[in-house]
Amino acid sequence: MSIVVDNDTKLVVSGLTGREGSFHGLRNRSYGTYLAAGVTPGKGGQEVEGVPVFDSIREAVEREAANTSMIFVPARFAAPAIDEAIESGVHTVIAITEGIPVLDMLRTYWKAKEAGVRLIGPNCPGVLSPGKANVGIIPAQFFDPGKIGVVSKSGTLTYQIGNELKQAGEGNSSIVGIGGDPIVGSDFIDVLKLFEADPETELIVMVGEIGGDAEERAAEFIAAEISKPVVAYIAGFTAPPGKQMGHAGAIISGSSGTAQAKKEALEAKSVRVGESPTETAAIAVEALRASNRGSA
């Protein structure tokens, strides 16, 4: 097993006829993801490298049995595109687009909740289940199949940690980029739940950053509901208050959202927190091997 995307994923890409959509959609296909269809309004009937293009996501669901939608639409048009995906009949929507206004996401978040559709992102690198499927822009060459689940607010930081795990001889069940925006479809807790239920995942690495209280909430949830070991990394100890550090959500406001507060909240619940990506990967490898020895 693995989570969110796997061998049953039938992908439909909104924006497949665009430059980025076609580059990444076809890259996902060459990794082994089943690319069922593309969607661009007005371009129904065309093909991109043998992949049929439809006018709407619903058509792609009806004609090609697509069950997972990836959104590459520019920010101004992205929220309506996500809404369309939610109403189309797919069970999972992965939104890569960055720069979507937060109030648009607020409405879209509740739409997805009511419809029972899993929304990942926006402003995220997507989801990779090594050896099975890749939906998004995660460079798959840095990740091998294995036992460590990774959930992260950041893209490149995840590649850094994944690469160090690979060099240490460990791999991943799934890597889920939840995105660094203030409102995301799935939080740490949503993904932690999935990893807890996934028999292939034996340890979870959680990569957080300044802003909001998702890490603090995750700490409470881990203590109450997660039986598997969790190792965390938090970025942004040197970020000054009031300055937005790249991601729209990475801003320390009021007295909350600091990296120190997040680290303390996690450590209070016995989650080990690495000082650097390198140390985090080392702790994860050590903890995984210790728990394997324990159960052997």
Place this chain on the structure above:
Amino acid sequence: MDLLEYQGKQLFAAHGIAVPGGEVAATVDEAAAAAERVGYPCAIKAQVPIGGRGKAGGIKIAADAAQAREHAEAIVGMDIRGPRGEGPFRVERVWVEAGSDIASEYYASVILDRGEKKLLAMVSAKGGMDIEAVAAEDPEALVKQHADPTRPFTAAAARPIVDAAGLDEDVREEVAATLAKLAEVAMAEDASLIEVNPLIVTAGREVVALDAKVTIDNNALYRHEELAAIDAESVADPQEAMAREKGLIYVKLDGNVGILANGAGLCMSTLDVVAQAGGEPANFLDAGGGSKAEAIVDALTVIGSDQKVTAILFNIFGGITRCDEIATGIVEASGQLDLAVPLVVRLDGTNSEQGLEILAAAKLPNLHQEKTMLDAARKVVELAGDS
């Protein structure tokens, strides 16, 4: 983007929320002339995007023309730091505001609650002081209510928290109406935070916003022309202005180690490991995914123009970004710019071998390669010296 107080008040006024009259002024003479028109007593208020201005000496009451000039002389041009060390911000403008006859000071706000994914309205009878201290010492004094995300937040919806906060009965309806209008401002203007502290009741029993703290979602500026214009002129730092012109995500910091990384998370992490190695980062610069050679030239131009920078660290983990592109950019930039400071480069990920070959072939003086992020951080701190 954080609006200045007077900009927030102008937004409030446009949505029918009562604010005191006033004028903005950029010089002492302008402030003195504004005070004459506004009348006495009036408040001279520093316009910087931080709290705690009063304590820092940035707000003073003038009883007459002589005092207005005296206060304006003290405030215009002063540097103010926020209570949590933000800034310093130089006072480029003051807001000259008609004095208010205050009977009570309340607190009102509407913020985006990221955890609950809803707007959260808050009200308290304990206004005019640090609300975080109120929340910590007397949590029941701060009453909260989430807005139903599927319908507008009306005065009727706000009424229960106004009652629970124990405000004076004769103004409860007006305060509830004000909260509903604040929620309307949030929705209409894409504000993720609106705080009024204090929201006052005047001797004439009017409810008036005496302060305004408003944060606008930068992602939504494309649909707010006037707010976008405010954002464009709000960048005071020369490096930040230059970076914005070049489309780079850059934040100026206080140290001497210039930093460039790809991706917001990796960049924050790079600042942290440099600090752990004993260095002080000079900036945050995210070169973004898929960085091209010309973006590297632009980034080095911005970082290099900061006179405090004594060494620069490139920390690249190539995913979509290709390390050979980055290396080409570094070589090009070295040819175009007269960089006097050492560069430490760590390239890993996609096409890193080609990237390293390009750098080796160029034989750039003052360029140091390191294999890992931690070694690179230690090296750049050693080369940068004390700030």
